[in-house]
Amino acid sequence: MNKYKYFENVKENAYFTEAPCQFCGATENCLDGAFFERDDIESICLNCFEKKIVEVDIPDYIRDRIKKDSEKKFGELRFTPPVPWIQNNDWPVCCDDYMVFIGEWEQDDFIKASENNDGKALLKKLLHEDLIELVENWDALWDDIGYETAAFVFKCPYCGKTVVICQDY
Numbered sequence: 001m002n003k004y005k006y007f008e009n010v011k012e013n014a015y016f017t018e019a020p021c022q023f024c025g026a027t028e029n030c031l032d033g034a035f036f037e038r039d040d041i042e043s044i045c046l047n048c049f050e051k052k053i054v055e056v057d058i059p060d061y062i063r064d065r066i067k068k069d070s071e072k073k074f075g076e077l078r079f080t081p082p083v084p085w086i087q088n089n090d091w092p093v094c095c096d097d098y099m100v101f102i103g104e105w106e107q108d109d110f111i112k113a114s115e116n117n118d119g120k121a122l123l124k125k126l127l128h129e130d131l132i133e134l135v136e137n138w139d140a141l142w143d144d145i146g147y148e149t150a151a152f153v154f155k156c157p158y159c160g161k162t163v164v165i166c167q168d169y
Contacts, residue, residue, distance in 0.1 A: 015084035
């Protein structure tokens, strides 16, 4: 299995389906086809994905966030397993490159990563700047992490900045 520039620990953090790969019939490590460029993809195993049979559907405006070597970086991102979210695979950018997806965090992960066991304060600190104004109630957001709200964590490979993208809050 490939190591992906923008996705840490694919085996642990990718969203796998039980549907067999429609290209080779494999039943292990099959990515859900909902996030790919073609509508007829139900499932593709990592082996077939690494052969670049299909690519992840990522809007062009995400490519435009990168200034230097944007085509190369966008090409790598299109062949990176998708994060299991629906909102346009809207990948965060830092230091003129896409950030690395490090996983989905639960409340315990925020607490463990915080300096003083205050996970909610860490969530407030790391929430992506575009999402902060959407939070109506921090307690409600915190209480919903791991239930209806998924917290996806990304890290910049250059400066180390970490951001959280919440879905379904």
